[in-house]
Structures are given as C-alpha cells and as structure tokens.
Amino acid sequence: MIIRPMRQPDDDEGVRALDRSFTTDSIYRVIQTPLSFTLEQVRVHPAVTKEFPFDADFGERHEAEHARVAEDGGSIVGFTAFTHERWNRRTAVWHLYVSPSHRRQGVESALVKTVIEDAHSARTRCVWLETTSAAYPPIQFCRHLGFELCGMDTSLYDPAVNSVGETALFLSRSI
Numbered sequence: 001m002i003i004r005p006m007r008q009p010d011d012d013e014g015v016r017a018l019d020r021s022f023t024t025d026s027i028y029r030v031i032q033t034p035l036s037f038t039l040e041q042v043r044v045h046p047a048v049t050k051e052f053p054f055d056a057d058f059g060e061r062h063e064a065e066h067a068r069v070a071e072d073g074g075s076i077v078g079f080t081a082f083t084h085e086r087w088n089r090r091t092a093v094w095h096l097y098v099s100p101s102h103r104r105q106g107v108e109s110a111l112v113k114t115v116i117e118d119a120h121s122a123r124t125r126c127v128w129l130e131t132t133s134a135a136y137p138p139i140q141f142c143r144h145l146g147f148e149l150c151g152m153d154t155s156l157y158d159p160a161v162n163s164v165g166e167t168a169l170f171l172s173r174s175i
C-alpha cells in the first residue's frame, strides 16, 4: 500500500467510489444543563448506519489541493483531505474514509500521519475536525490518534436532515 497526494482528475472516480458509511451499536448522547454539556455513551438497538455526504461539498474549500490517497494494487482504498487555516494557524481535516475491506489495518492512521507532518511543515498549531455525536467508531479512531474533544454545537445540524439528537462535535490534536 502506498500513501500519495491525490491526483485530479484521475483519482476523482476512485475517491468518490469509497464507502463513507459506518455502522455502530454505540453513540454519544449529549446531556445539556443550562451551563454544561456532558457526553454519555449509550447503546442503540438496532445498530445505526450513517454515511458521510461527499458530493455536495467536495472542492468548495479547495481541500483537494491537500488531499492524500492510500492506494493498494492500483485501487484507491483510503482518502483524507485538509486545509491550512492561516488566520488561526489551524489545520482542518474535511474527509477521512477507508474502504471497509481495508479498515482496522492502519490505513487512516497512515493518512493522518501525513496530515500531521504537513501541518508541522505549515507551522499550524493543531489539527481539527468536525464529526457527529453518532460517529462513535470514528471518534474512537480520533482519540486513538491523540485527538481530544474541543467543542460542540447543538444548533449546527438541521434535524430535518440529520437524525434527531445528532450533535456536532469538534476534536483537535496539538502538533
């Protein structure tokens, strides 16, 4: 397997074909009081399947300029894309996807390692990303790589589009 910069337009089809879904029987529930928020892990039955959108936003932030793919036997099996925000010296990760056949083999860890190296060269302070409180498995992945919860937004998602109760969570990792 090799990790390399994404080449457009050649890699577009392979990247778009990646399965961006996960299934989980655990989610985080946000418990809110007037002056605090707490996350609680809860089991769900039946398991929840969620797919991250892609077509709608790919390219708007020009993140493809900093995209990396993992390639195995000529096929794209993993992807990440990020941008460096100059005003606050923060690297924002917009996409993290690995093909189900290649999950739990260190593929996304290898991709995020290159993001951290790039962030180091770009002299940003931290790597940051947004995810949903339903994304229990990806959050475990992020925590494994040293990301910590740095915030949340209970108003970001439209309940008409996202499942009721999903809350935006933000995680960051110092460089």
Ligand SMILES: CC(C)(COP(=O)(O)OP(=O)(O)OC[C@H]1O[C@@H](n2cnc3c(N)ncnc32)[C@H](O)[C@@H]1OP(=O)(O)O)[C@@H](O)C(=O)NCCC(=O)NCCS
Pocket (backbone or CB within 6 Å): 019, 020, 021, 022, 052, 095, 096, 097, 098, 099, 102, 103, 104, 105, 106, 107, 108, 109, 110, 130, 131, 135, 136, 137, 138, 140, 141, 142, 144
């Ligand atoms: C989340 C995702 C990118 C992880 O990619 P990956 O290549 O499988 O991750 P890695 O193999 O590098 O995992 C490294 C570690 O993270 C943790 N981890 C990864 N996936 C996990 C899962 N499903 N449940 C719990 N922990 C997990 C483990 O500690 C793992 O180490 P281990 O396998 O030795 O136990 C992948 O599961 C995926 O594409 N999911 C669907 C899309 C998605 O949710 N994207 C994230 C958007 S925020």
